[in-house]
Amino acid sequence: MSDPTARSVPRSRPSGGLSAGVLRCGDFVVDLSTRRLRSADGAAVAIGSRAFDLLLALIEGHGQPVPGEQLRARVWPRRVVADNNLRVQLTLLRRLLGREAVAYLPGLGYRLTVPIEWPAAADDEPTPAPGHLPEILWPLLGREGWMQRLDAELRPGARLSLVAAGGIGKTSLALALAHQGARRFADGAWWVDLTPLRDPQELPRQVAAALGLPVMRERALDQLGHALSSWSALLVLDNCEHLRAAACELADRLLRVASGVGLLVTSRVALGCAGEQLCHLPPLDLPGADAPWSALQRSGAVQLFETRTRAADQRFRLRPENAQRVAEICRQLDGNAFAITLAAAQVPVLGLQWVHDSLEDRLNWRHRQPAADDDAPHHRSLAATLDWSCALLREPAQRLLRRLGVTTGSVAVGLVEALAAAAEPLRASDGRQAIEALVAHGLLALEVRALDGTSEPAYVMHGSVRLYAREQLQTSGEWDAAHEALARWLSGQLGGDGPLDAEPPPPPQRVQQLSADVQVAVAWAARTQPDLGVALVRRCIVGWRRHGQHALAMRLSAELLANVDQHALALRFLLLEGLCGIQWELEHHDQVFQHAREMQALLQADQGLERPIWLRRWAQALAWQAHVLCYQQGSAAAVPLLYEALAASREGHDGRGLRQSLANLGWYLQDLGQFDEAHPLLVESLQLSLEAGDDWGVLVALENLGELELHRGRPLLAIEHFAREAELARRVPDLFRRCQALVSLVQSQLALSGEPADRAALLEALVLARQHGFLRPMCHGVSVLALLQARSGQPAEALATLVFSEHLHRRLALPICQSSQRAEVEARTLCADTLSAATRRAAQARGELLELAELISGLQTPQSSGS
Numbered sequence: 001m002s003d004p005t006a007r008s009v010p011r012s013r014p015s016g017g018l019s020a021g022v023l024r025c026g027d028f029v030v031d032l033s034t035r036r037l038r039s040a041d042g043a044a045v046a047i048g049s050r051a052f053d054l055l056l057a058l059i060e061g062h063g064q065p066v067p068g069e070q071l072r073a074r075v076w077p078r079r080v081v082a083d084n085n086l087r088v089q090l091t092l093l094r095r096l097l098g099r100e101a102v103a104y105l106p107g108l109g110y111r112l113t114v115p116i117e118w119p120a121a122a123d124d125e126p127t128p129a130p131g132h133l134p135e136i137l138w139p140l141l142g143r144e145g146w147m148q149r150l151d152a153e154l155r156p157g158a159r160l161s162l163v164a165a166g167g168i169g170k171t172s173l174a175l176a177l178a179h180q181g182a183r184r185f186a187d188g189a190w191w192v193d194l195t196p197l198r199d200p201q202e203l204p205r206q207v208a209a210a211l212g213l214p215v216m217r218e219r220a221l222d223q224l225g226h227a228l229s230s231w232s233a234l235l236v237l238d239n240c241e242h243l244r245a246a247a248c249e250l251a252d253r254l255l256r257v258a259s260g261v262g263l264l265v266t267s268r269v270a271l272g273c274a275g276e277q278l279c280h281l282p283p284l285d286l287p288g289a290d291a292p293w294s295a296l297q298r299s300g301a302v303q304l305f306e307t308r309t310r311a312a313d314q315r316f317r318l319r320p321e322n323a324q325r326v327a328e329i330c331r332q333l334d335g336n337a338f339a340i341t342l343a344a345a346q347v348p349v350l351g352l353q354w355v356h357d358s359l360e361d362r363l364n365w366r367h368r369q370p371a372a373d374d375d376a377p378h379h380r381s382l383a384a385t386l387d388w389s390c391a392l393l394r395e396p397a398q399r400l401l402r403r404l405g406v407t408t409g410s411v412a413v414g415l416v417e418a419l420a421a422a423a424e425p426l427r428a429s430d431g432r433q434a435i436e437a438l439v440a441h442g443l444l445a446l447e448v449r450a451l452d453g454t455s456e457p458a459y460v461m462h463g464s465v466r467l468y469a470r471e472q473l474q475t476s477g478e479w480d481a482a483h484e485a486l487a488r489w490l491s492g493q494l495g496g497d498g499p500l501d502a503e504p505p506p507p508p509q510r511v512q513q514l515s516a517d518v519q520v521a522v523a524w525a526a527r528t529q530p531d532l533g534v535a536l537v538r539r540c541i542v543g544w545r546r547h548g549q550h551a552l553a554m555r556l557s558a559e560l561l562a563n564v565d566q567h568a569l570a571l572r573f574l575l576l577e578g579l580c581g582i583q584w585e586l587e588h589h590d591q592v593f594q595h596a597r598e599m600q601a602l603l604q605a606d607q608g609l610e611r612p613i614w615l616r617r618w619a620q621a622l623a624w625q626a627h628v629l630c631y632q633q634g635s636a637a638a639v640p641l642l643y644e645a646l647a648a649s650r651e652g653h654d655g656r657g658l659r660q661s662l663a664n665l666g667w668y669l670q671d672l673g674q675f676d677e678a679h680p681l682l683v684e685s686l687q688l689s690l691e692a693g694d695d696w697g698v699l700v701a702l703e704n705l706g707e708l709e710l711h712r713g714r715p716l717l718a719i720e721h722f723a724r725e726a727e728l729a730r731r732v733p734d735l736f737r738r739c740q741a742l743v744s745l746v747q748s749q750l751a752l753s754g755e756p757a758d759r760a761a762l763l764e765a766l767v768l769a770r771q772h773g774f775l776r777p778m779c780h781g782v783s784v785l786a787l788l789q790a791r792s793g794q795p796a797e798a799l800a801t802l803v804f805s806e807h808l809h810r811r812l813a814l815p816i817c818q819s820s821q822r823a824e825v826e827a828r829t830l831c832a833d834t835l836s837a838a839t840r841r842a843a844q845a846r847g848e849l850l851e852l853a854e855l856i857s858g859l860q861t862p863q864s865s866g867s
Contacts, residue, residue, distance in 0.1 A: 030059070157259045173281065174236055231258060236266075252274050301327075338382070501574060515540065515549075587812065682705050686705065796835060807847075
């Protein structure tokens with residue numbers, strides 16, 4: 001080919017006015033010949049053809065306002081367009097040049113406010129680059145670093161592949177790179193969209209047609225290679241994933257016979273051609289959940305959302321008040337540029353809140369404007385984009401993708417294998433190949449921590465892909481099989497093979513890791529296999545308690561109880577026993593007693609239980625009744641039941657039940673002042689718990705021993721026990737026990753005259769109690785706060801707190817425990833002789849209006865004097 005430029009497609013020029021030279025527009029350089037915009041340091045700036053025409057029209061206004069009709073006639077010659085079209089281009093121009101770069105003068109038009117330095121002489125005009133590239137319609141946002149990094153790789157002979165899942169923005173980045181790098185190639189840059197092409201054999205002819213080359217039907221690839229052998233050009237192949245083998249063959253041929261041709265490819269999967277340099281393009285950068293306003297403004301995803309929304313409705317503004325919601329939408333959409341564009345299109349019609357609340361329906365979002373004639377079908381909606389990706393997979397990979405729709409967050413490799421082995425299981429080799437295919441197509445990604453070896457292998461699936469997979473699963477006939485595989489895998493991860501109420505609970509951290517998946521499995525199992533659901537809830541209920549997730553545990557337990565058959569006595573017992581622990585910590589004493597009596601009735605009706613199991617469960621039912629009787633009638637009413645529970649645990653050789661029975665009985669005996677009888681029981685409970693590695697048993701024993709020593713008047717020993725309890729509860733973790741331990745620790749410190757009390761510990765306890773609804777520690781903490789204030793020389797504040805405590809106990813219908821009673825008696829004694837009658841009346845009135853938040857706020861304020 002002697003003159004390759006003769007077959008180039010010339011770029012259109014604006015009619016009239018400026019057409020050549022280089023000028024400065026504020027901080028930018030405008031190249032009139034090539035219609036390019038560059039920053040002051042020479043870096044190319046992506047600008048669409050319409051926006052460039054608008055800029056030229058404003059420049060020609062020489063600082064004077066240009067009417068809107070004149071601008072529309074210049075940018076859209078011989079066409080009638082709405083005002084909204086002009087506003088869109090003005091928005092883009094202001095985004096590039098600055099918000100104040102284009103001013104609107106009512107009744108006159110638009111004026112460019114930035115200074116202009118006029119073009120150099122015509123003799124210095126650069127020659128336009130040949131080639132043919134689509135217009136850049138939108139500025140490239142959030143990819144500045146990638147532009148700089150990849151631009152250096154575009155050279156003759158390069159093989160650069162932009163690889164990512166659908167909608168990430170491969171095409172936009174490739175187009176910007178091609179515009180920026182075209183002048184490095186004597187024959188320019190050429191764009192070939194392969195989306196409509198279905199026959200791989202037609203690929204060489206498609207490329208030849210785009211380049212204006214005649215190619216015969218026979219030996220088309222050879223002829224194309226020969227025709228390009230003398231070219232220096234950048235060839236861009238957009239959307240190659242469905243023609244991977246043919247594109248790879250073309251790339252390899254050009255590498256051998258046309259070394260001056262650089263190849264830039266976009267694809268959802270790597271080509272695998274010789275010399276291929278892969279760029280796995282990530283989603284747009286996302287701000288953190290607590291990112292400040294400045295970071296939100298810099299986020300590429302947030303910028304894209306704002307730009308596209310303002311293009312459709314100029315009234316939209318990104319503000320500190322709505323920026324976090326925009327950021328949350330972008331995070332939920334995983335930084336996918338196409339998904340963010342679709343979300344932005346909904347805002348002018350339905351509002352930002354609606355878009356935020358309807359993210360579960362994102363697969364059905366569509367462009368609000370009619371699609372262009374050449375708009376690719378797989379870019380009409382997220383569902384269409386994912387349909388395109390799924391069609392590229394073999395059937396085993398499609399099947400595994402569907403089954404992964406039951407998962408929630410990070411997916412452990414073991415769970416992937418369990419889902420692959422569900423109904424119609426995949427062979428091991430097919431399963432591995434399916435995982436590889438999903439990763440290669442960007443539908444699944446290995447976690448970074450697994451990549452560098454700092455954690456077990458696990459995979460990440462974007463939210464939109466998971467929604468799509470779930471929808472496909474619903475119509476596949478595999479819904480139950482996939483959920484059962486999930487439930488059984490979770491059950492194996494959370495427990496052993498022993499009875500559910502005898503085996504130690506799994507670590508709370510493990511429960512938290514799997515909690516979201518457990519909720520999915522239980523929701524399914526409640527209606528189909530309640531026994532599986534009960535097993536999961538019973539294993540997780542302690543972990544949920546310790547993390548303060550009482551409402552979640554109660555909701556799932558109640559749902560299962562409603563679906564478990566009345567004759568499934570063992571299942572109902574396990575649910576009721578778990579509920580007792582939840583409702584006890586929330587002070588729902590009547591429900592606890594009702595559940596405990598129902599547990600006894602179930603045991604009396606169940607004649608098939610083995611004796612050791614029956615004894616263990618009988619002891620559990622007795623213990624819960626004893627706890628409630630203590631609050632209703634005092635410790636003396638509870639002790640006989642606890643002696644019976646202890647005997648049942650010993651007879652049934654139930655180690656866990658024995659430790660609990662010893663701790664319970666020891667606590668109530670010390671509450672009755674029988675310290676000598678209580679102490680050996682509590683010490684035995686602590687020793688057995690330490691030997692068994694039972695953290696919860698250790699916590700209870702330490703708490704009870706601390707109470708015993710405090711009641712005995714030995715605060716130093718009490719401080720030692722409560723400090724150990726608080727430390728262990730923080731490590732385990734157990735929020736309820738940590739809360740109680742911190743309050744008791746501060747009370748023990750106050751029992752030592754002249755010793756400082758840990759205000760921060762009391763503050764932490766009250767915040768935890770308020771946040772999670774721990775009423776007993778809350779009331780105890782308020783009583784201790786009153787004593788702390790009285791000891792700190794704040795008698796008026798202490799009296800107000802005591803009045804608040806009375807109202808709090810009365811409102812919550814909670815009897816005051818002995819520890820709280822002792823703290824309040826001492827606080828009243830300290831206040832009695834230091835307050836005048838008027839001050840006392842004022843403090844009492846203030847206490848009647850107090851709120852817990854005010855007391856917490858007062859603890860957060862440093863005091864001038866302290867104990």
